[in-house]
Amino acid sequence: MELIDGKKVSQDIKKEIAEKVKEIIGAGGRRPTLAAILVGHDGGSETYVANKIKACEECGFYSRLIRFENDVTEAELLNAIKELNEDGEVDGFIVQLPLPKHISEQKVIEAIDFRKDVDGFHPINVGRMSIGLPCFRSATPAGIMMLLERYNIPTSGARVVVLGRSNIVGKPVATMLMQKGYPGNATVTVCHSATKDLNAICREADIIIAALGQPAFVTADMVKPGAVIIDVGTTRVPDSSKKSGFRLSGDVDFEKVAPLCSYITPVPGGVGPMTITSLMNNTLLAASKAIYK
Amino acid sequence: MELIDGKKVSQDIKKEIAEKVKEIIGAGGRRPTLAAILVGHDGGSETYVANKIKACEECGFYSRLIRFENDVTEAELLNAIKELNEDGEVDGFIVQLPLPKHISEQKVIEAIDFRKDVDGFHPINVGRMSIGLPCFRSATPAGIMMLLERYNIPTSGARVVVLGRSNIVGKPVATMLMQKGYPGNATVTVCHSATKDLNAICREADIIIAALGQPAFVTADMVKPGAVIIDVGTTRVPDSSKKSGFRLSGDVDFEKVAPLCSYITPVPGGVGPMTITSLMNNTLLAASKAIYK
Numbered sequence: 001m002e003l004i005d006g007k008k009v010s011q012d013i014k015k016e017i018a019e020k021v022k023e024i025i026g027a028g029g030r031r032p033t034l035a036a037i038l039v040g041h042d043g044g045s046e047t048y049v050a051n052k053i054k055a056c057e058e059c060g061f062y063s064r065l066i067r068f069e070n071d072v073t074e075a076e077l078l079n080a081i082k083e084l085n086e087d088g089e090v091d092g093f094i095v096q097l098p099l100p101k102h103i104s105e106q107k108v109i110e111a112i113d114f115r116k117d118v119d120g121f122h123p124i125n126v127g128r129m130s131i132g133l134p135c136f137r138s139a140t141p142a143g144i145m146m147l148l149e150r151y152n153i154p155t156s157g158a159r160v161v162v163l164g165r166s167n168i169v170g171k172p173v174a175t176m177l178m179q180k181g182y183p184g185n186a187t188v189t190v191c192h193s194a195t196k197d198l199n200a201i202c203r204e205a206d207i208i209i210a211a212l213g214q215p216a217f218v219t220a221d222m223v224k225p226g227a228v229i230i231d232v233g234t235t236r237v238p239d240s241s242k243k244s245g246f247r248l249s250g251d252v253d254f255e256k257v258a259p260l261c262s263y264i265t266p267v268p269g270g271v272g273p274m275t276i277t278s279l280m281n282n283t284l285l286a287a288s289k290a291i292y293k
Numbered sequence: 294m295e296l297i298d299g300k301k302v303s304q305d306i307k308k309e310i311a312e313k314v315k316e317i318i319g320a321g322g323r324r325p326t327l328a329a330i331l332v333g334h335d336g337g338s339e340t341y342v343a344n345k346i347k348a349c350e351e352c353g354f355y356s357r358l359i360r361f362e363n364d365v366t367e368a369e370l371l372n373a374i375k376e377l378n379e380d381g382e383v384d385g386f387i388v389q390l391p392l393p394k395h396i397s398e399q400k401v402i403e404a405i406d407f408r409k410d411v412d413g414f415h416p417i418n419v420g421r422m423s424i425g426l427p428c429f430r431s432a433t434p435a436g437i438m439m440l441l442e443r444y445n446i447p448t449s450g451a452r453v454v455v456l457g458r459s460n461i462v463g464k465p466v467a468t469m470l471m472q473k474g475y476p477g478n479a480t481v482t483v484c485h486s487a488t489k490d491l492n493a494i495c496r497e498a499d500i501i502i503a504a505l506g507q508p509a510f511v512t513a514d515m516v517k518p519g520a521v522i523i524d525v526g527t528t529r530v531p532d533s534s535k536k537s538g539f540r541l542s543g544d545v546d547f548e549k550v551a552p553l554c555s556y557i558t559p560v561p562g563g564v565g566p567m568t569i570t571s572l573m574n575n576t577l578l579a580a581s582k583a584i585y586k
Contacts, residue, residue: 106426127420130468131460133399157489165471167424175423175468178458178483187494189482190471196450201480 001258002151004230004265006143009150010273014058017284021060024288032287034118034279035064035084035093039072039103044236045096048276052094055276061283064090074103078111085113092118092136092286094279115292118282121168130175134291136282141173143274144209144230146281148183151263153207153228156185161205163218163251165192169211169232198222210251220256229257229264232271248272294551295444297523297558299436302443303566307351310577314353317581325580326355327411327572328377328386332370332396333363337529338389341569345387348569354576357383367396371404378406385411385429385579387572408585411575414461423468427584429575434466436567437502437523439574441476444556446500446521449478454495456511456544457504458485462525466502491515503544513549522550522557525564541565 025031034056038049049065056063066080077095084093093116099105109117114124120138128135137145148155160177164170170190177186186207191198202208202222210218211232223229233251250267258264265271285291318324327349331342342358349356359373370388377386386409392398402410407417413431421428430438441448453470457463463483470479479500484491495501495515503511504525516522526544543560551557558564578584 123420123424123426124416125420126423127416127418130419130423130464131416133416157487159489171423171468171471174483175464178464178485185485185487187482187484187488189480190467191480192471192478194450194478195480196452 001261002263004147004151004263004270006147006265006270006273009147010277012150013146013277014055014280017059017280020284020288025060030089030287031060031062032091032283033062033064033089034283035066035087035090037066037068037077037080037084037093037095039068039077039096039099040070042098045098049096051276052279055280056283059280059284061280061287064093070100072100072103074107077103077108081108081111085111085116090116092116092283094119116286118279118286120172120282126167126172129172132179136285136291137176137278138168138172139278139282140169140211140232140271140275141176142281143271143278144173144232145176145183146278147230147265147271147274148207148228153183153263155183155207158186158206159204160186160188160207160209161202162188162190162209162211163192163202164211164213164232165190166211170209173209173211212251214251215249216251216253218252218257220253220260223257223260225260226262227260229261230271231265231267234267234272294554295556297440297444297556297563299440299558299563299566302440303570305443306439306570307348307573310352310573313577313581318353323382323580324353324355325384325576326357326382327576328357328359328380328383330359330361330370330373330377330386330388332361332365332389332392335391338391342389344569345572348573349576352573352577354573354580357386363393365393365396367400370396370401374401374404378404378409383409385409385576387412409579411572411579413465413575419460419465422465425472429578429584430469430571431461431465432571432575433462433504433525433564433568434469435574436564436571437466437525438469438476439571440523440558440564440567441500441521446476446556448476448500451479451499452497453479453481453500453502454498455481455483455502455504456485456495457506457525458483459504462504463502466504505544507544508542509544509546511545511550513546513553516550516553518553519555520553522554523564524558524560527560527565 053063109121114122120136125135162174174188178188207228209230215235231250231252236246237249239247346356402414407415413429418428455467467481467483471481500521502523508528524543524545529539530542532540
């Protein structure tokens with residue numbers, strides 16, 4: 001069993017990005033800039049945004065943080081998005097989700113200029129990804145693809161079972177893996193709450209991508225010996241032995257499943273760091289006009 | 294075994310659409326209008342467009358046909374699209390594919406205002422479909438959904454195998470069937486040229502959707518008794534006994550497979566007529582501003 005070290009891959013890629021940024025600056029170019037809009041003070045969101053800002057520093061990007069309180073109106077938020085759309089010094093930006101209930105997340109996502117939508121959530125980017133056209137790919141599935149690639153995990157003709165059909169992980173990673181090319185060309189099955197005989201379906205998988213947000217859902221009896229396990233789950237589970245009062249749990253019963261696998265991602269330190277690194281990669285692509293002119 | 298009579302369902306739906314058009318006109322509304330751009334004189338394209346115009350008549354729509362010769366420039370075609378985008382009397386329009394090689398189909402598709410894109414090929418409509426938002430759904434997969442619905446075929450928890458990963462059938466029908474709701478909630482596997490053990494995978498399917506364009510590809514040994522077979526293939530096969538010199542062949546070995554099935558679509562007369570009916574349905578949705586304002 002080999003551990004897929006997302007933390008290391010993530011560091012490697014950030015270093016590669018930093019090198020490219022040096023080249024851009026050396027050639028007289030402008031430093032890539034990522035902006036983030038953060039509404040309120042949710043603990044998880046604060047952490048994510050802080051990590052994104054830190055990653056920007058590692059990559060040599062400028063970052064900007066625009067904060068609003070929870071009582072911001074939708075109109076104020078849309079106005080801030082409009083300003084970022086029009087700001088020639090901002091290459092890409094994200095609006096950290098979730099948003100307060102009085103604001104339509106979908107309206108917010110669609111207000112972002114798709115050419116700056118480095119989260120890859122805008123319907124144009126989702127549609128272009130599905131058709132197989134150049135686009136900003138959603139960060140978590142793109143991060144999974146990078147991990148498979150860096151570890152040279154064979155995917156052509158592989159049976160892949162995706163657990164979960166979310167818009168930000170399950171559906172896009174399924175689409176990416178069924179398309180031609182590498183990583184891709186896999187035979188993908190998407191499972192969810194209505195799936196019957198889930199255990200039997202999982203046992204046929206060469207690669208399982210678990211993205212349901214249910215701690216330790218994937219147990220040893222669901223895994224074919226030699227399978228590759230990508231664990232996207234990161235649920236906070238109460239744990240009084242930790243200073244924070246919680247620990248992060250993946251969707252996989254790691255202790256029992258790991259000995260069976262050829263490769264497995266740990267939680268934390270697997271897919272998690274790759275999500276932010278993917279966002280950095282999209283920001284570099286935006287700054288270098290590699291996708292849209 | 295019950296035959297899924299796409300021709301009849303298609304007639305029924307067109308009658309329902311015609312009733313709604315009568316109501317619109319009765320209420321003082323404008324008659325829905327579909328326009329089609331046809332480049333060149335390809336036999337298949339001529340037939341499709343003629344059938345679309347005929348369907349418009351059955352539904353009580355106005356139709357417009359804009360013809361260009363094969364030597365039309367991309368700029369001329371894009372200009373015609375711009376005019377249709379801006380024409381307040383045209384609710385929706387299509388550009389019949391394929392186009393001559395000197396014209397970029399993708400550029401043409403993306404030039405169509407997504408609010409008039411009744412073929413559902415624009416990335417915005419593809420993306421919105423994938424996310425599960427209201428949109429113009431691509432005609433053939435939407436037609437398949439209508440057939441499943443009209444025949445009350447259970448899909449929740451069903452194992453569905455989609456053969457083929459095209460942008461216009463395989464990928465979108467897989468996405469539609471995995472989403473919540475009915476028809477949907479299925480466990481979908483997408484197979485293609487790189488899939489291994491295809492026969493075994495197909496034999497587990499409660500529903501097979503064959504969309505590869507390979508005559509008689511699905512044979513009896515690939516089908517579980519009682520399965521539902523949706524045959525999307527329509528390949529012209531030379532046949533000297535026919536006046537036209539060819540017959541249409543589906544992707545399924547109908548004679549051998551049909552006795553095993555609970556339901557099966559014939560070719561012709563199954564999915565084929567539904568594609569055009571779906572286009573009519575999208576045109577009605579466009580005219581009544583049901584998707585976009």
